[in-house]
Amino acid sequence: MSILYLVGTPIGNLEDITYRAVRTLTEADYIFCEDTRVTAKLCQHYQIQTPLKSYHEHNKDKSSEQILKLLEEGKQVALVSDAGCPCISDPGYELVNQARENDYRVETIPGPNAAITALMTSGLPSYKFVFLGFLPRHAKEKNEVLQKWMGRESTSMIYESPYRIKQTVRAIAEIDPERKVAIGRELTKKFEQVETNQIEIIEQMLEDATIPQKGEFVILIEGVDEASQEIHWWEGIDLNQHVETYINEHDMSSKDAIKQVALDRKMKKRDVYESYHVQE
Template identity: 60%
Template sequence: MSGILYLVGTPIGNLEDITFRAVRMLKEADIILCEDTRVTKKLVMHYEIDTPLKSYHEHNKDQVTDYIIDLLLEGNHIALVSDAGLPLISDPGYELVVVAREKGIKVETVPGANAALTALMTSGISSYSFLFDGFLPRKDSEKKERLVSLMALPHTVIIYESPFRVKHTLEVIAKIDSTRKISIARELTKKFEQVETDFVMHLLERLDKGINLKGEFVIVIEGSTGENNVNWWSEMTVEDHVNHYVKEGLRNKEAIKQVALDRDMKKNEVYQMYHVDTK
């Protein structure tokens, strides 16, 4: 009789955020598959779990899948975890589950914490209908194309982003629709948890003032309402466009920067046009 493949949710930051069942399954499993053994080792040591750890990640999954399936077919129970949160959610595991099911191996889920849903819950942005899209493409043109498509939807959109790219992603969002409300969350459930919800242009200003960029970010984007659209400013003069942002609370310098993003212009061009118009 074959073993069972358990998909086990683990904490996203605070080690106390794990279920009794998850701890039990990790103890009872014959092997724990994990992305980074160094990360999972901290968890198993905390809960005095002595089950052997084996690496299973994006770069070796194709090489080890057959071996794992053979172990399951021999009757071994195997637990799959990610570094944080739920396995398969923007993490490896999907292909393993597909093959396991094709082989008639039982797959069970042991639910747990999830960064995307945690960020949505605390964001203050509608949670009635939402779409999770994981990580965006890295290439600028592909990222913009994807965001334009996502931001046209009436649903709240949740994405993950690296601390090294979060500012650029917010700039792309602002260029598509600077009036859109978004939330950025980092270090969720940890001591220095930070969740900021505001119009994207205001968050960009705050980033310039020093929002900590440590840790992976969750970005929650308000769905399209019909009022927020890409070219809402198209009938405005540059002067009116800048003044609109000033009334929203931005300083002149930041308002000019935002208009330049909206119109795909250089900041000095907007500056010159604005100051000529206001003379």
């Protein structure tokens, strides 16, 4: 039977893989992976001899065609990422849709995830959380995403590279210098580190290399307790002034400002739009 397997793999420690995952990778006809050199190390460790083929952001369309042809021939194909679960901040969901549209079976073999691992260790609230993946690189877009989600109750989970970790932490501190955050790096590896503290202290730890800029990072931002937020910065100004503040002080378009005001005040965007444009 043709099956597309989505297989979770270790995020660091090679022992963090299930018996089912090893069996699936062993029995599959082909393993498609981000970097064949990375997956080859895992296969060598578990004596898996299944042929490896590449599937990544730059060749996913061509590779998807190849995978669908193999499924048409009755083959069993496993898809993995370099670390963690395929399709999570990695390409793959388009392939899953194509496989389903062609009535091929899709089976998931779950495994480790860096964001969840960090959340478990951080001590931050874990009943509500939102995964944001990698933030936009440009400062304006990054700040808009942070402004939007830091006003929610949910703990926000972000992936970041060692090259941009300081800039992202600074952006969080500028929005709320009192906010509690956690930084996780080298998760499940020998030098695993998870630090939870106020953002300004975390920022200083990055500056003095108490938190080295090495490895891939997970940033967790504690959500706000909305029940205790009785006073908002925009209370005392009317709806239209609220919109104008975002336009003039945050360099937002009127469309984005209206959307943000609707989120702030828990209103329908249409009502804010009509109120703002009536004054014109």
